[in-house]
Amino acid sequence: MKSFEDTWALKAKQEGYRSRATYKLDHIDQKYNLIKNARKMVELGSAPGGWSQLIAKKKSPSAKCLAIDILPMNKVNGIDFHQLDLQSDEFLKLMEEFNPNIDVIMSDMSANLTGVKVVDEEANFEINLFSLNLAKQYLSKNGKLLIKTFNNQNLARLKNEFSAFFSRTCTEKPPASKTSSSEVYLLGLDPK
């Protein structure tokens, strides 16, 4: 019997996607229709490009998508990739140029693990707050923020932060996300 990992990785390979993470975004997109009607999107932490491939496939031809990663990423047609650290001034400059009114910000980022639970949880919380702050600065009136996060002691705090800014906050655990992992996705809809 194939392992969970093999099944999704094999499906990605057969369907030409660079990562099985594609199916996590696809599941959420099928439920909330993030991509099809968006005119401007930003994808944070995009390499190797599984999400970018899906976005390029589903977006309207005139829609723009900036994708950012500190690592290199092979080209995905229709996606404007920049190899940058999100903590850099160059990234902020890029956002200013892309501004205003971004319809969707998506982040599949997480911290590099140290193995020390409390340190890793705080580092992930900081990354999540970074994405939320970008949303506060740059999202359009009906904008959406999708982030990867983890079901740990910080999740309630994070949901409170989302609820203070968004009219609706949803938590998703896509089938392609391992049940043994505490990974979940948080979606904020319609800034207040």
Ligand SMILES: C[S@@+](CC[C@H](N)C(=O)[O-])C[C@H]1O[C@@H](n2cnc3c(N)ncnc32)[C@H](O)[C@@H]1O
């Ligand atoms: C799980 S991977 C993303 C996979 C992607 N969604 C896909 O479908 O192929 C997370 C990415 O976040 C990137 N990342 C983490 N911290 C970053 C930072 N400070 N600046 C830019 N990229 C970062 C990592 O390099 C990594 O490629």
